[in-house]
Amino acid sequence: AQSVTQPDIHITVSEGASLELRCNYSYGATPYLFWYVQSPGQGLQLLLKYFSGDTLVQGIKGFEAEFKRSQSSFNLRKPSVHWSDAAEYFCAVGWISSGSARQLTFGSGTQLTVLP
Amino acid sequence: SQTIHQWPATLVQPVGSPLSLECTVEGTSNPNLYWYRQAAGRGLQLLFYSVGIGQISSEVPQNLSASRPQDRQFILSSKKLLLSDSGFYLCAWGGRTGRPLAKNIQYFGAGTRLSVL
Numbered sequence: 001a002q003s004v005t006q007p008d009i010h011i012t013v014s015e016g017a018s019l020e021l022r023c024n025y026s027y028g029a030t031p032y033l034f035w036y037v038q039s040p041g042q043g044l045q046l047l048l049k050y051f052s053g054d055t056l057v058q059g060i061k062g063f064e065a066e067f068k069r070s071q072s073s074f075n076l077r078k079p080s081v082h083w084s085d086a087a088e089y090f091c092a093v094g095w096i097s098s099g100s101a102r103q104l105t106f107g108s109g110t111q112l113t114v115l116p
Numbered sequence: 117s118q119t120i121h122q123w124p125a126t127l128v129q130p131v132g133s134p135l136s137l138e139c140t141v142e143g144t145s146n147p148n149l150y151w152y153r154q155a156a157g158r159g160l161q162l163l164f165y166s167v168g169i170g171q172i173s174s175e176v177p178q179n180l181s182a183s184r185p186q187d188r189q190f191i192l193s194s195k196k197l198l199l200s201d202s203g204f205y206l207c208a209w210g211g212r213t214g215r216p217l218a219k220n221i222q223y224f225g226a227g228t229r230l231s232v233l
Contacts, residue, residue: 043224094220
């Protein structure tokens with residue numbers, strides 16, 4: 001069965017500092033991988049996605065993520081965090097159910113606080 | 117462009133009352149539709165998904181039900197709400213055409229905050 005682990009429940013960084021959010025997945029086949037961001041009281045917005053090709057993918061808002069098959073990881077990074085990046089971040093793995101329905105399994109999320 | 121609408125944005129209901137949350141999608145045809153519940157600090161739990169009109173799959177046995185009366189309409193219902201039904205409910209849609217990666221992306225509505233008192 002597929003699963004996603006985000007080991008950091010809460011991360012605090014200072015504005016301008018670099019950021020790395022960790023994500024590990026478990027899936028028997030080549031995974032579709034996603035990072036979503038959620039502002040308080042809002043829905044989820046797609047930051048970036050990966051399936052194949054270049055293992056370093058660029059997303060919106062200056063985020064990037066690197067797929068490492070050997071480590072089953074898809075960590076999210078940003079060189080310099082802005083106060084507006086404060087939000088909750090979810091990693092997800094995409095898969096296809098037995099009924100051919102496409103599904104996402106989400107991690108439990110990482111809450112990011114940005115200090116001025 | 118495609119848009120997804122959920123309403124109401126917030127809802128306060130007494131225990132034992134019925135529930136109806138609506139989700140509609142515009143700008144696409146025959147989407148996959150999903151209902152998730154998000155409890156504080158616990159990520160997203162898939163409740164139901166639908167690959168077509170009248171086709172509903174339930175992921176978690178519970179007090180809730182879902183229906184898809186039209187291609188781009190997805191409704192979450194309950195006959196009698198429980199305290200444990202409180203949470204943030206998110207609707208999402210996914211496309212069926214395009215490249216494999218594109219077909220695995222889900223797009224989310226703004227959510228409904230349900231408080232059962």
